[in-house]
Amino acid sequence: MGVTNSNKVISTDQIACDGSLRVTLALTAAPDIMSNPTDIVLVLDRSGSMTGLPLASMKAGADTFIDIIDEATDGAADGQIGSGSRIGIVSFAGSATADTQLITSVADLKDAVDALTAGGNTNHADAFSTAAGLFDPASSNAKVIVMFTDGNTTAGPPPAPVADAAKAQGIIIYAIGLVGSDGVDVSALNEWATDPDAAHVAVTPDAADLEQLFADLAANISNPGATDIVIDEVVNPDFVITSVLMPSKGSAAVTGLNSLRWTIPELGVTASESAVLEFFIRHTAQTSGVKEVNQSIDYSDAEGNAVTFPDPTVTVSCDVVVCPEGCPDPVDLSVEGCADAVVVDAGDVYLESQGRIIQLNVTLKNVCPGKRVALAAILAEVDDSGQEYSRGLKTLTIPAHDFPSCRDVHVRCIKFVVPEDLNVSSGAARGMCSRRSFRARFIAHTIDTSFRCCQGC
16 A cells, blocks of 8 residues: 555644744554555545535545555456455445445546535534445454544444444545535544544644645555655744654654654564654744744655645744844954054943842733833832832833734833932942842833814813
Protein backbone atom coordinates (compact mmCIF):
# COMPACT_ATOMS: atom_id res chain seq x y z
CA MET A 1 0.00 0.00 0.00
CA GLY A 2 2.94 2.38 0.42
CA VAL A 3 2.31 5.51 2.48
CA THR A 4 -1.42 5.51 3.15
CA ASN A 5 -1.61 8.67 5.24
CA SER A 6 0.49 11.68 6.21
CA ASN A 7 -0.49 14.40 8.63
CA LYS A 8 0.75 17.42 10.53
CA VAL A 9 -1.22 18.85 13.47
CA ILE A 10 -0.55 21.48 16.14
CA SER A 11 -1.63 21.44 19.78
CA THR A 12 -3.46 24.78 19.70
CA ASP A 13 -4.68 27.30 17.16
CA GLN A 14 -3.92 30.42 19.22
CA ILE A 15 -0.87 31.54 21.24
CA ALA A 16 0.52 34.67 22.87
CA CYS A 17 3.37 36.62 21.30
CA ASP A 18 6.06 34.53 23.01
CA GLY A 19 3.93 31.37 23.19
CA SER A 20 4.87 27.78 22.39
CA LEU A 21 3.03 24.90 20.79
CA ARG A 22 3.52 21.21 20.05
CA VAL A 23 3.79 20.03 16.44
CA THR A 24 3.03 16.41 15.54
CA LEU A 25 4.14 14.76 12.29
CA ALA A 26 2.66 11.36 11.47
CA LEU A 27 3.00 8.75 8.72
CA THR A 28 1.25 5.45 8.08
CA ALA A 29 2.51 2.88 5.57
CA ALA A 30 1.33 -0.61 4.62
CA PRO A 31 2.55 -3.49 2.42
CA ASP A 32 1.73 -3.83 -1.30
CA ILE A 33 -1.97 -4.53 -1.79
CA MET A 34 -1.16 -6.84 -4.76
CA SER A 35 0.38 -9.34 -2.34
CA ASN A 36 -1.75 -8.37 0.66
CA PRO A 37 -5.43 -8.36 -0.45
CA THR A 38 -7.55 -5.77 1.34
CA ASP A 39 -11.29 -5.30 1.75
CA ILE A 40 -12.21 -1.60 1.90
CA VAL A 41 -15.60 -0.10 2.78
CA LEU A 42 -16.16 3.53 1.79
CA VAL A 43 -18.62 5.02 4.29
CA LEU A 44 -20.11 8.18 2.76
CA ASP A 45 -22.16 10.89 4.47
CA ARG A 46 -25.30 11.87 2.47
CA SER A 47 -27.04 13.92 5.21
CA GLY A 48 -28.84 17.16 4.34
CA SER A 49 -25.78 19.34 4.97
CA MET A 50 -24.04 17.62 2.05
CA THR A 51 -26.35 19.24 -0.53
CA GLY A 52 -24.60 20.90 -3.47
CA LEU A 53 -20.82 21.17 -3.82
CA PRO A 54 -19.96 18.94 -0.81
CA LEU A 55 -21.88 15.99 -2.31
CA ALA A 56 -20.40 16.52 -5.77
CA SER A 57 -16.86 16.79 -4.35
CA MET A 58 -17.35 13.68 -2.22
CA LYS A 59 -18.53 11.70 -5.27
CA ALA A 60 -15.52 12.84 -7.28
CA GLY A 61 -13.22 11.86 -4.41
CA ALA A 62 -14.81 8.41 -4.02
CA ASP A 63 -14.62 7.76 -7.79
CA THR A 64 -10.95 8.76 -7.80
CA PHE A 65 -10.29 6.47 -4.83
CA ILE A 66 -11.92 3.54 -6.67
CA ASP A 67 -9.91 4.21 -9.84
CA ILE A 68 -6.62 4.26 -7.94
CA ILE A 69 -7.40 0.97 -6.17
CA ASP A 70 -8.47 -0.55 -9.49
CA GLU A 71 -5.08 0.08 -11.07
CA ALA A 72 -3.08 -0.65 -7.91
CA THR A 73 -4.47 -4.15 -7.39
CA ASP A 74 -3.57 -5.61 -10.78
CA GLY A 75 -1.47 -3.00 -12.56
CA ALA A 76 -4.18 -1.99 -15.04
CA ALA A 77 -7.21 0.30 -15.06
CA ASP A 78 -9.37 -2.54 -16.35
CA GLY A 79 -12.56 -1.87 -14.42
CA GLN A 80 -11.98 -4.70 -11.93
CA ILE A 81 -10.51 -4.63 -8.43
CA GLY A 82 -7.90 -7.40 -8.66
CA SER A 83 -5.60 -9.62 -6.61
CA GLY A 84 -8.34 -10.66 -4.18
CA SER A 85 -9.13 -7.15 -2.91
CA ARG A 86 -12.68 -5.76 -2.85
CA ILE A 87 -14.50 -2.50 -2.18
CA GLY A 88 -17.96 -1.90 -0.69
CA ILE A 89 -20.07 1.26 -0.47
CA VAL A 90 -22.11 2.25 2.60
CA SER A 91 -23.94 5.58 2.72
CA PHE A 92 -25.76 7.14 5.64
CA ALA A 93 -28.02 9.93 6.78
CA GLY A 94 -30.65 9.24 9.48
CA SER A 95 -29.82 5.55 8.92
CA ALA A 96 -27.21 3.64 6.93
CA THR A 97 -27.57 1.62 3.71
CA ALA A 98 -25.24 -0.96 2.18
CA ASP A 99 -25.33 0.40 -1.38
CA THR A 100 -23.10 -2.50 -2.47
CA GLN A 101 -21.55 -5.53 -0.85
CA LEU A 102 -17.78 -6.11 -1.11
CA ILE A 103 -17.42 -6.37 -4.90
CA THR A 104 -14.81 -5.95 -7.63
CA SER A 105 -16.78 -4.17 -10.39
CA VAL A 106 -15.60 -0.55 -10.70
CA ALA A 107 -18.69 0.37 -12.74
CA ASP A 108 -21.08 -0.96 -10.09
CA LEU A 109 -19.17 0.83 -7.33
CA LYS A 110 -19.26 4.15 -9.20
CA ASP A 111 -22.94 3.73 -10.06
CA ALA A 112 -23.67 3.31 -6.34
CA VAL A 113 -21.69 6.46 -5.50
CA ASP A 114 -23.20 8.54 -8.29
CA ALA A 115 -26.75 7.58 -7.25
CA LEU A 116 -26.40 9.15 -3.79
CA THR A 117 -28.62 12.12 -2.88
CA ALA A 118 -28.44 14.36 0.18
CA GLY A 119 -31.08 14.69 2.89
CA GLY A 120 -31.82 13.82 6.51
CA ASN A 121 -29.92 13.58 9.79
CA THR A 122 -26.51 12.06 10.60
CA ASN A 123 -26.31 8.58 12.19
CA HIS A 124 -22.65 7.61 12.50
CA ALA A 125 -23.29 4.59 14.75
CA ASP A 126 -25.46 2.87 12.15
CA ALA A 127 -22.88 3.73 9.48
CA PHE A 128 -20.08 1.97 11.41
CA SER A 129 -22.31 -0.98 12.25
CA THR A 130 -23.43 -1.46 8.63
CA ALA A 131 -19.87 -1.13 7.30
CA ALA A 132 -18.45 -3.63 9.80
CA GLY A 133 -21.20 -6.07 8.82
CA LEU A 134 -19.89 -6.24 5.23
CA PHE A 135 -16.62 -7.93 6.27
CA ASP A 136 -16.31 -11.71 6.31
CA PRO A 137 -14.81 -12.72 9.69
CA ALA A 138 -13.37 -15.83 8.07
CA SER A 139 -11.50 -13.86 5.37
CA SER A 140 -7.76 -13.33 5.74
CA ASN A 141 -7.95 -10.04 3.83
CA ALA A 142 -6.95 -6.87 5.64
CA LYS A 143 -10.01 -4.84 6.61
CA VAL A 144 -10.29 -1.06 6.21
CA ILE A 145 -13.11 1.43 6.77
CA VAL A 146 -12.81 4.92 5.27
CA MET A 147 -15.37 7.12 7.06
CA PHE A 148 -16.25 10.43 5.42
CA THR A 149 -18.52 12.94 7.17
CA ASP A 150 -19.20 16.67 7.25
CA GLY A 151 -20.94 17.08 10.58
CA ASN A 152 -21.79 15.93 14.07
CA THR A 153 -24.00 13.03 15.12
CA THR A 154 -27.68 14.05 15.14
CA ALA A 155 -29.38 10.63 15.16
CA GLY A 156 -28.85 7.18 16.65
CA PRO A 157 -26.75 6.06 19.63
CA PRO A 158 -23.21 7.28 20.37
CA PRO A 159 -20.95 6.03 17.56
CA ALA A 160 -17.70 5.66 19.55
CA PRO A 161 -18.55 2.24 21.08
CA VAL A 162 -19.51 0.91 17.63
CA ALA A 163 -16.24 2.16 16.14
CA ASP A 164 -14.30 0.67 19.08
CA ALA A 165 -15.96 -2.70 18.48
CA ALA A 166 -14.94 -2.58 14.83
CA LYS A 167 -11.35 -1.78 15.73
CA ALA A 168 -11.36 -4.65 18.23
CA GLN A 169 -12.13 -6.96 15.29
CA GLY A 170 -8.93 -5.80 13.54
CA ILE A 171 -10.59 -3.25 11.25
CA ILE A 172 -8.43 -0.19 10.48
CA ILE A 173 -10.52 3.02 10.48
CA TYR A 174 -9.58 6.19 8.64
CA ALA A 175 -11.64 9.38 8.99
CA ILE A 176 -11.96 12.21 6.46
CA GLY A 177 -13.78 15.30 7.73
CA LEU A 178 -15.26 18.30 5.92
CA VAL A 179 -16.00 21.28 8.14
CA GLY A 180 -19.64 21.51 7.15
CA SER A 181 -22.48 23.84 8.11
CA ASP A 182 -22.63 22.57 11.70
CA GLY A 183 -18.88 22.08 12.09
CA VAL A 184 -17.35 18.62 12.11
CA ASP A 185 -16.22 17.45 15.56
CA VAL A 186 -12.53 16.67 15.05
CA SER A 187 -12.22 15.19 18.54
CA ALA A 188 -14.93 12.67 17.61
CA LEU A 189 -13.07 11.74 14.41
CA ASN A 190 -9.93 11.19 16.50
CA GLU A 191 -11.88 8.95 18.88
CA TRP A 192 -13.35 6.83 16.07
CA ALA A 193 -10.18 6.43 13.98
CA THR A 194 -7.36 3.98 14.55
CA ASP A 195 -4.47 5.35 16.64
CA PRO A 196 -2.42 7.41 16.27
CA ASP A 197 -5.00 10.08 15.43
CA ALA A 198 -2.61 12.20 13.41
CA ALA A 199 -1.94 9.31 11.03
CA HIS A 200 -5.57 8.33 10.45
CA VAL A 201 -7.56 11.59 10.44
CA ALA A 202 -7.61 14.30 7.78
CA VAL A 203 -9.85 17.40 7.88
CA THR A 204 -10.45 20.23 5.40
CA PRO A 205 -12.68 23.32 5.46
CA ASP A 206 -12.95 23.33 1.66
CA ALA A 207 -15.15 20.86 -0.25
CA ALA A 208 -12.88 21.36 -3.27
CA ASP A 209 -10.11 19.58 -1.34
CA LEU A 210 -12.09 16.37 -0.84
CA GLU A 211 -11.03 14.71 -4.07
CA GLN A 212 -7.38 15.25 -3.13
CA LEU A 213 -7.90 13.83 0.36
CA PHE A 214 -9.49 10.66 -1.06
CA ALA A 215 -6.73 10.44 -3.68
CA ASP A 216 -3.96 10.88 -1.10
CA LEU A 217 -5.33 7.94 0.88
CA ALA A 218 -5.28 5.66 -2.18
CA ALA A 219 -2.44 7.11 -4.29
CA ASN A 220 0.41 5.01 -2.90
CA ILE A 221 -1.39 1.67 -2.65
CA SER A 222 0.89 0.00 -5.21
CA ASN A 223 4.05 0.61 -3.17
CA PRO A 224 5.39 -1.98 -0.69
CA GLY A 225 5.52 0.23 2.39
CA ALA A 226 8.33 2.76 2.49
CA THR A 227 12.08 2.55 3.12
CA ASP A 228 14.90 5.08 3.54
CA ILE A 229 12.44 7.81 4.53
CA VAL A 230 13.84 11.34 4.95
CA ILE A 231 11.68 14.25 6.09
CA ASP A 232 13.20 17.75 6.20
CA GLU A 233 11.03 20.16 8.17
CA VAL A 234 11.59 23.94 8.17
CA VAL A 235 9.24 26.02 10.29
CA ASN A 236 8.27 29.65 9.69
CA PRO A 237 11.20 32.02 10.54
CA ASP A 238 8.94 33.67 13.13
CA PHE A 239 9.39 30.49 15.23
CA VAL A 240 12.33 28.56 16.66
CA ILE A 241 12.44 24.85 17.49
CA THR A 242 12.93 24.49 21.25
CA SER A 243 12.93 20.70 21.68
CA VAL A 244 12.40 17.46 19.75
CA LEU A 245 11.04 14.30 21.37
CA MET A 246 12.26 10.84 20.38
CA PRO A 247 10.06 9.63 17.49
CA SER A 248 8.19 6.33 17.65
CA LYS A 249 10.21 5.16 14.62
CA GLY A 250 13.60 6.26 13.34
CA SER A 251 15.56 9.23 14.65
CA ALA A 252 15.26 13.02 14.52
CA ALA A 253 17.80 15.81 14.92
CA VAL A 254 17.67 19.61 14.90
CA THR A 255 19.60 21.00 11.91
CA GLY A 256 19.12 24.72 12.60
CA LEU A 257 17.19 27.20 14.74
CA ASN A 258 14.00 26.41 12.81
CA SER A 259 14.76 23.16 10.97
CA LEU A 260 15.03 19.44 11.69
CA ARG A 261 15.47 16.11 9.88
CA TRP A 262 13.52 12.91 10.61
CA THR A 263 14.83 9.65 9.14
CA ILE A 264 13.07 6.25 9.19
CA PRO A 265 14.85 3.15 7.80
CA GLU A 266 11.57 1.35 6.96
CA LEU A 267 7.86 1.65 7.66
CA GLY A 268 4.95 -0.65 6.86
CA VAL A 269 7.03 -3.24 5.00
CA THR A 270 5.47 -6.34 6.61
CA ALA A 271 2.27 -4.90 8.12
CA SER A 272 0.41 -1.60 8.40
CA GLU A 273 2.50 0.63 10.65
CA SER A 274 2.50 4.24 11.87
CA ALA A 275 5.27 6.59 12.99
CA VAL A 276 4.91 9.81 14.99
CA LEU A 277 7.31 12.66 15.75
CA GLU A 278 6.54 15.45 18.20
CA PHE A 279 8.52 18.66 18.61
CA PHE A 280 7.97 22.06 20.22
CA ILE A 281 8.31 25.52 18.71
CA ARG A 282 8.20 29.03 20.21
CA HIS A 283 7.14 32.28 18.55
CA THR A 284 9.96 34.86 18.64
CA ALA A 285 8.75 37.63 16.32
CA GLN A 286 6.93 40.72 17.61
CA THR A 287 4.09 40.72 15.06
CA SER A 288 0.54 39.47 15.47
CA GLY A 289 -1.65 37.65 12.96
CA VAL A 290 -2.53 34.28 11.49
CA LYS A 291 0.76 32.57 10.69
CA GLU A 292 1.64 29.37 8.85
CA VAL A 293 3.68 27.00 10.97
CA ASN A 294 5.48 25.52 7.95
CA GLN A 295 7.98 27.27 5.76
CA SER A 296 8.59 24.00 3.92
CA ILE A 297 8.51 20.25 4.47
CA ASP A 298 10.16 17.83 2.03
CA TYR A 299 9.61 14.06 1.92
CA SER A 300 11.53 11.35 0.07
CA ASP A 301 11.84 7.56 0.20
CA ALA A 302 13.34 4.76 -1.86
CA GLU A 303 9.96 3.80 -3.35
CA GLY A 304 9.11 7.26 -4.65
CA ASN A 305 5.93 7.67 -2.59
CA ALA A 306 4.25 11.02 -3.25
CA VAL A 307 3.62 12.44 0.22
CA THR A 308 2.29 15.86 1.20
CA PHE A 309 1.64 17.26 4.66
CA PRO A 310 -1.01 19.78 5.74
CA ASP A 311 0.03 23.38 6.41
CA PRO A 312 -1.55 24.32 9.77
CA THR A 313 -1.86 27.94 10.92
CA VAL A 314 -1.84 29.52 14.36
CA THR A 315 -3.19 32.90 15.48
CA VAL A 316 -0.52 34.91 17.32
CA SER A 317 -1.59 37.77 19.63
CA CYS A 318 1.05 40.34 20.56
CA ASP A 319 0.06 43.08 23.02
CA VAL A 320 0.09 46.76 22.09
CA VAL A 321 3.32 48.44 23.33
CA VAL A 322 3.71 52.20 23.78
CA CYS A 323 7.09 53.85 24.62
CA PRO A 324 6.27 57.52 25.38
CA GLU A 325 9.87 58.55 26.18
CA GLY A 326 12.88 57.76 24.07
CA CYS A 327 16.49 57.17 25.09
CA PRO A 328 19.00 60.07 25.32
CA ASP A 329 20.79 61.01 22.12
CA PRO A 330 24.09 59.10 21.83
CA VAL A 331 27.53 60.60 21.20
CA ASP A 332 29.36 58.77 18.40
CA LEU A 333 33.12 58.36 18.58
CA SER A 334 35.82 56.29 16.89
CA VAL A 335 39.41 55.26 17.64
CA GLU A 336 41.93 55.02 14.83
CA GLY A 337 43.63 51.66 14.39
CA CYS A 338 47.11 52.78 15.48
CA ALA A 339 46.04 55.15 18.27
CA ASP A 340 46.86 54.19 21.86
CA ALA A 341 44.43 56.71 23.32
CA VAL A 342 41.74 59.09 22.22
CA VAL A 343 40.23 62.24 23.74
CA VAL A 344 36.67 63.04 22.76
CA ASP A 345 34.74 66.20 23.59
CA ALA A 346 31.24 64.84 24.24
CA GLY A 347 29.74 68.30 24.63
CA ASP A 348 27.63 69.46 27.53
CA VAL A 349 25.92 67.15 29.99
CA TYR A 350 23.67 68.89 32.48
CA LEU A 351 23.61 67.22 35.89
CA GLU A 352 20.29 67.22 37.71
CA SER A 353 22.03 66.46 41.03
CA GLN A 354 22.50 63.08 42.55
CA GLY A 355 19.42 60.98 42.94
CA ARG A 356 17.47 58.08 41.54
CA ILE A 357 15.55 57.51 38.35
CA ILE A 358 12.27 55.68 38.87
CA GLN A 359 10.92 54.07 35.73
CA LEU A 360 7.27 53.01 35.92
CA ASN A 361 5.35 50.57 33.72
CA VAL A 362 1.58 50.27 33.77
CA THR A 363 -1.06 48.29 31.85
CA LEU A 364 -4.24 49.99 30.67
CA LYS A 365 -6.96 47.34 30.67
CA ASN A 366 -9.53 46.84 27.92
CA VAL A 367 -8.74 49.86 25.75
CA CYS A 368 -11.18 49.87 22.85
CA PRO A 369 -10.04 50.48 19.25
CA GLY A 370 -9.92 54.06 17.95
CA LYS A 371 -9.85 55.56 21.46
CA ARG A 372 -6.97 57.71 22.71
CA VAL A 373 -6.33 57.58 26.44
CA ALA A 374 -5.27 60.39 28.78
CA LEU A 375 -2.95 58.98 31.43
CA ALA A 376 -1.61 60.68 34.56
CA ALA A 377 1.23 59.23 36.66
CA ILE A 378 1.61 60.78 40.14
CA LEU A 379 4.66 60.04 42.28
CA ALA A 380 5.07 60.84 46.00
CA GLU A 381 7.84 60.07 48.51
CA VAL A 382 6.86 58.79 51.96
CA ASP A 383 8.69 59.51 55.21
CA ASP A 384 8.79 57.27 58.29
CA SER A 385 5.54 58.69 59.64
CA GLY A 386 3.66 58.05 56.41
CA GLN A 387 3.62 61.68 55.29
CA GLU A 388 3.65 62.06 51.50
CA TYR A 389 5.78 64.56 49.57
CA SER A 390 5.09 65.27 45.93
CA ARG A 391 7.78 64.10 43.56
CA GLY A 392 6.14 64.72 40.23
CA LEU A 393 3.19 64.46 37.86
CA LYS A 394 3.26 63.33 34.25
CA THR A 395 0.33 63.48 31.86
CA LEU A 396 0.52 61.49 28.66
CA THR A 397 -1.64 60.97 25.58
CA ILE A 398 -1.66 57.28 24.66
CA PRO A 399 -2.40 56.87 20.93
CA ALA A 400 -5.34 54.81 19.74
CA HIS A 401 -4.84 51.25 18.47
CA ASP A 402 -6.56 49.65 15.48
CA PHE A 403 -7.11 46.09 16.69
CA PRO A 404 -10.66 44.83 15.98
CA SER A 405 -11.50 44.43 19.69
CA CYS A 406 -10.61 45.95 23.04
CA ARG A 407 -7.03 45.16 24.11
CA ASP A 408 -4.69 45.68 27.04
CA VAL A 409 -2.12 48.41 26.31
CA HIS A 410 1.25 48.29 28.03
CA VAL A 411 2.70 51.73 28.79
CA ARG A 412 6.39 51.45 29.53
CA CYS A 413 9.24 53.65 30.72
CA ILE A 414 7.48 56.54 32.50
CA LYS A 415 10.55 58.14 34.11
CA PHE A 416 10.74 60.27 37.27
CA VAL A 417 13.99 61.86 38.51
CA VAL A 418 14.16 62.08 42.31
CA PRO A 419 17.23 64.07 43.42
CA GLU A 420 18.99 63.00 46.58
CA ASP A 421 18.54 66.39 48.25
CA LEU A 422 14.79 65.64 48.43
CA ASN A 423 15.39 62.48 50.45
CA VAL A 424 13.02 62.37 53.45
CA SER A 425 14.06 58.94 54.70
CA SER A 426 15.29 58.68 58.30
CA GLY A 427 18.79 57.87 59.41
CA ALA A 428 22.06 59.73 59.47
CA ALA A 429 23.19 58.44 56.10
CA ARG A 430 21.48 60.30 53.29
CA GLY A 431 23.69 59.06 50.48
CA MET A 432 22.87 57.07 47.36
CA CYS A 433 22.74 53.84 49.35
CA SER A 434 19.96 54.88 51.74
CA ARG A 435 16.51 53.36 51.36
CA ARG A 436 13.72 55.61 50.01
CA SER A 437 9.97 54.86 49.91
CA PHE A 438 7.56 56.07 47.24
CA ARG A 439 3.92 55.79 46.20
CA ALA A 440 2.71 55.89 42.60
CA ARG A 441 -0.86 56.60 41.53
CA PHE A 442 -2.40 56.49 38.07
CA ILE A 443 -5.47 58.14 36.58
CA ALA A 444 -6.67 57.23 33.06
CA HIS A 445 -9.70 57.95 30.94
CA THR A 446 -10.71 57.82 27.29
CA ILE A 447 -10.24 61.07 25.37
CA ASP A 448 -12.42 60.30 22.36
CA THR A 449 -16.13 60.07 23.14
CA SER A 450 -19.43 60.77 21.43
CA PHE A 451 -20.95 62.14 24.68
CA ARG A 452 -22.33 65.69 24.55
CA CYS A 453 -23.80 67.66 27.48
CA CYS A 454 -27.50 68.50 27.33
CA GLN A 455 -28.08 72.00 25.93
CA GLY A 456 -29.92 74.52 28.05
CA CYS A 457 -29.25 72.84 31.41
